[in-house]
Amino acid sequence: MKRTAGESRPLVGLLLLPLLLCPATSTWAAEAARDGVAPLAALLEAIPPLTSPLGQRPPLFLWSPELPVTASDAQLETTLRALQARGLCLFLRWQPDASNTMTQLRRVAGIHKKLGLPVAVDATPVSHGLFPKADSYSHVGQDGKPFRGSGLSWNPGCPCRATSRNDAVRGRIDSYARAQQAAELPLDYWISDWELDGPNEWKQSWAAARKCVTCCRQIPDIATNFAAFQAVVRQLRAEMQRENFVRPVQACFPAVRIGNYAMNPHDGYRYYWDYYEEDAFGKPNLTDGIAYRREQGAYYRPWWRGEFETSGYNLAAPVIYAWYHLFANYAFTNTDYRWFYGMLLEGSSAARHTPANTPLIPFLHGMPIGAPDKTSDRPVGFAPLNAAMFKELVWHLLLRGADSFILWAPGDEVRELQPLQAAYAESLAYQEFFEKGTPALFDLPDQPGVVVSAMKWNGKLLVRRTDFADPAAPVIIPLDGKQLFVPVAPGRCQVLTLE
Ligand SMILES: [Zn+2]
Numbered sequence: 422m423k424r425t426a427g428e429s430r431p432l433v434g435l436l437l438l439p440l441l442l443c444p445a446t447s448t449w450a451a452e453a454a455r456d457g458v459a460p461l462a463a464l465l466e467a468i469p470p471l472t473s474p475l476g477q478r479p480p481l482f483l484w485s486p487e488l489p490v491t492a493s494d495a496q497l498e499t500t501l502r503a504l505q506a507r508g509l510c511l512f513l514r515w516q517p518d519a520s521n522t523m524t525q526l527r528r529v530a531g532i533h534k535k536l537g538l539p540v541a542v543d544a545t546p547v548s549h550g551l552f553p554k555a556d557s558y559s560h561v562g563q564d565g566k567p568f569r570g571s572g573l574s575w576n577p578g579c580p581c582r583a584t585s586r587n588d589a590v591r592g593r594i595d596s597y598a599r600a601q602q603a604a605e606l607p608l609d610y611w612i613s614d615w616e617l618d619g620p621n622e623w624k625q626s627w628a629a630a631r632k633c634v635t636c637c638r639q640i641p642d643i644a645t646n647f648a649a650f651q652a653v654v655r656q657l658r659a660e661m662q663r664e665n666f667v668r669p670v671q672a673c674f675p676a677v678r679i680g681n682y683a684m685n686p687h688d689g690y691r692y693y694w695d696y697y698e699e700d701a702f703g704k705p706n707l708t709d710g711i712a713y714r715r716e717q718g719a720y721y722r723p724w725w726r727g728e729f730e731t732s733g734y735n736l737a738a739p740v741i742y743a744w745y746h747l748f749a750n751y752a753f754t755n756t757d758y759r760w761f762y763g764m765l766l767e768g769s770s771a772a773r774h775t776p777a778n779t780p781l782i783p784f785l786h787g788m789p790i791g792a793p794d795k796t797s798d799r800p801v802g803f804a805p806l807n808a809a810m811f812k813e814l815v816w817h818l819l820l821r822g823a824d825s826f827i828l829w830a831p832g833d834e835v836r837e838l839q840p841l842q843a844a845y846a847e848s849l850a851y852q853e854f855f856e857k858g859t860p861a862l863f864d865l866p867d868q869p870g871v872v873v874s875a876m877k878w879n880g881k882l883l884v885r886r887t888d889f890a891d892p893a894a895p896v897i898i899p900l901d902g903k904q905l906f907v908p909v910a911p912g913r914c915q916v917l918t919l920e
Pocket residue numbers: 559560561578579580581582630633634635636637
């Protein structure tokens with residue numbers, strides 16, 4: 422479903438408490454080590470408090486660092502207030518140690534509740550184990566013997582023999598949700614990074630299934646029809662998430678926003694390869710018979726549409742990372758555009774197809790993943806996306822419909838958070854556009870040129886224009902039967918009207 426004019430924006434945030442509650446930043450250096458908040462100290466010193474309230478918009482979520490659970494109660498609350506003042510929120514983690522998890526939940530979520538901060542849970546540590554290792558879930562050869570052979574690290578079994586419900590995982594998720602509910606703690610966001618565990622169609626998975634008598638019986642044209650095999654795999658994968666994650670959590674928290682890494686509505690293609698899907702960083706694993714879309718050196722993969730919807734998720738979490746292959750596969754002489762283009766392709770696919778009432782909160786990472794360590798092994802001209810262009814990327818994602826982000830930058834949070842939070846903070850000056858507006862543009866040029874994104878509200882457009890080629894000149898974009906005239910405006914937004 423496309424975000425369309427007239428639909429209201431999702432209201433997924435909580436009110437920011439008065440900013441005056443934020444302590445002076447000098448507090449951190451003096452007290453951080455003693456009070457167990459050292460990993461956060463540099464971040465809190467480097468990132469300024471917001472000067473406008475978040476209103477109804479969600480905070481920015483940080484996958485790392487960890488919450489300072491060893492801090493004193495007073496310092497923990499002070500730290501959470503400081504994060505809140507900066508528009509930031511960390512995840513509480515459901516850990517295998519249930520007793521310790523609940524102790525921390527009561528303490529930390531209790532303060533979140535008191536401050537009006539959303540409670541966001543990362544359930545990754547307790548989400549795995551969905552595809553059992555037993556032979557009864559493996560493919561079956563012509564000789565009747567079980568086998569696996571996906572080439573993937575977890576070597577999933579037969580998608581035609583596994584069932585969607587897994588009582589061990591479901592029971593674990595259910596017990597945490599019930600315990601959190603019993604403690605009268607809220608649960609506003611539930612996210613998992615569940616990837617390496619379920620049915621999967623990539624690497625040698627299709628080749629293995631074609632040798633399986635069960636798969637061949639249930640998917641008669643499996644030898645030539647990758648799409649049919651993919652549909653079986655992705656359907657089961659989505660049902661596993663629905664039965665074992667979504668339903669038990671929603672039974673206790675019907676209003677929770679729930680999602681998983683890389684689960685989002687899209688246009689039928691995936692524009693990147695995750696690290697475990699490649700043969701090596703930058704080297705996609707290509708299979709004859711799969712209808713890739715080629716662009717320069719990039720291979721876009723067909724992706725089953727319905728995965729997000731079948732799972733029952735209501736929070737879209739696409740992955741917008743600076744994978745090394747983006748730089749390696751595009752030949753643009755403007756090297757920033759290699760990253761920018763690949764990342765915004767994926768972001769635009771998600772944004773264009775995510776319904777207006779579904780929060781869109783991408784996982785975001787701006788520094789290269791998987792680039793060769795040795796300079797001599799890197800392509801000529803190799804350079805990361807610079808911070809100013811990363812900030813531009815954030816702006817375009819916001820104007821295309823991103824409601825917030827989950828920053829994944831372990832150990833490097835400050836470098837990535839500075840441009841991200843700066844863009845988000847600036848966007849608060851245009852609150853009505855983001856709370857009530859509708860994204861109007863999703864295109865981007867296939868050569869470095871002018872990228873324009875816009876949010877439409879009340880007869881006006883909040884517009885960001887970023888130029889990747891000289892000379893810069895005004896552009897005219899047809900929109901709603903009229904024309905949008907976009908002057909050059911480096912590093913700032915414009916409020917424009919159609920002519
Ligand atoms: Zn099979």
